[in-house]
Amino acid sequence: MVLVSLVASHSNLDLETVARLSEGASQVASRVLEADVPVKGAVVLSTCNRYEIYVEAESAQDVHTARDAVVSHVADAAGLDIEDVTKALQTKIDDDAVAHLFSVGAGLDSAVIGEREIAGQVRRALIEAQQGGTASGSLVRLFQTASRTAKDVGTKTSLGSRGLSIVSVALDLAADLDSRTWAEKNVVVFGTGAYAGATMALLKELGVKNVSVYSQTGRAETFVETRGGVALDAMSLGPALLNADVLVGCSGGGQQISAADLSVDGNRAHPLVLVDLALTHDFDPNIDELDGVHLISLESVRMAAPTETADAVRAARRIVEVATSEFTTSLKERSADSAIVALRKHTMSVLDEEMNKVRAQHGCTAAAEEVEFAMRRMVKQLLHVPTVRGRELAAQGRADEYAKAIETLYGITVEDKRAEATTPVATEVAPASPVDTPAAECPVDHRLIG
Secondary structure, eight states: OEEEEEEEETTTSOHHHHHHHHTTHHHHHHHHHHSSSSEEEEEEEEOSSEEEEEEEESSGGGHHHHHHHHHHHHHHHHTOOHHHHHHHSEEEETHHHHHHHHHHHTTTTSSSTTOSHHHHHHHHHHHHHHHHTOOOHHHHHHHHHHHHHHHHHHHHSOTTTTOOOHHHHHHHHHHHTOOSOGGGOEEEEEOOSHHHHHHHHHHHHHTOOEEEEEOTTSOHHHHHHHHOSEEEOHHHHHHHHHHOSEEEEOOOOSOOBOHHHHTOOTTOSSOEEEEEOOTTOSBOGGGGGSTTEEEEOHHHHHHHOOOOOHHHHHHHHHHHHHHHHHHHHHHHHHTTHHHHHHHHHHHHHHHHHHHHHHHHHHOSOHHHHHHHHHHHHHHHHHHHHHHHHHHHHHHTTOHHHHHHHHHHHHOOOOOOTTSOOOOOOOOOOOOOOTTSOOGGGSOOOGGGOO
């Protein structure tokens, strides 16, 4: 099993390209698994400034095939050229993929260092993959550990303690453009997703009294029921725009507000501030050419984001490094499971054979039970060192050596390392005489269990 991530984010691409890659993001995971490629699972993490796909390839030899399949489906979904997608998506494998996701979840790779919103997006990415049936066991453990690591960073360091986020930085910029208090402003929010929810919560904290919400999908009514505000429809949107002081775009639905929609003239007493948090833009990028209109984009937020203290960042990175090391070690140790299981099954089959002979001769007597108890204790002790040694070798990347040694010493055929061995070596069991009590009918001695 090999973990592979294909990454496009604000760190290495312009947001326009990231937005184009993200189109059709929800379809990619299922399409990759439906194709005849050596991929066991896929999870897509798509946010306002990143598009990442995590897959579990069946072996190191399958990494290139898995990557090519993902690139092909991303290109199809986004309507882009395969060569362009290949160049845009950075590939990270195993330890690098794990370290990257843990850093992302902890807010260390965000436009606003230490932001907490990304941790929730990592959790939702896993939930969506589980609901869609695309998350393999290893990917579930990967994303769950990423969430725990993010929680550790949040509780054990001062990183993000100021509550900064993309939304908060954007609204701070908006406040700088209009000296009035938030309570005096009319705000219209576009969208009902995660960023819209975060925006509504922060606007409430800031004391905004007049908030309206518009959604192309018609979800505004349900959205405002728990968050407050007034739901807008196509008819009421126009008048709301005329009276608005701040527009916050969190939709990315593809329908942009243009200069014609705003009907801005020179008679406004206060500036109109547009905050565009949608990767695919809710507002025409040229709209800020209008007099009295100011556009705050994700690029603006990234440029204005404050730098967290070096000590907090170092502490957070140390937590991520430790979590990465522990997780990757556990993954490597699991690669020896097939050989360990095969060895245990072989050994126990030999033990069962010998105990059948004892019972065939002596029946289910107290003496036979004592013999079995002693033999099982001895076998358990004998298996302890080979089991521990197998996991140690696997952690060093030497699981194949361990499996070959087991096969050589015991004549056991270890099944595919990606699955448990299920076929122990066949042994000939001496038939019991008609007067003998079969082992299965003997009373259970609870000392023998486990």
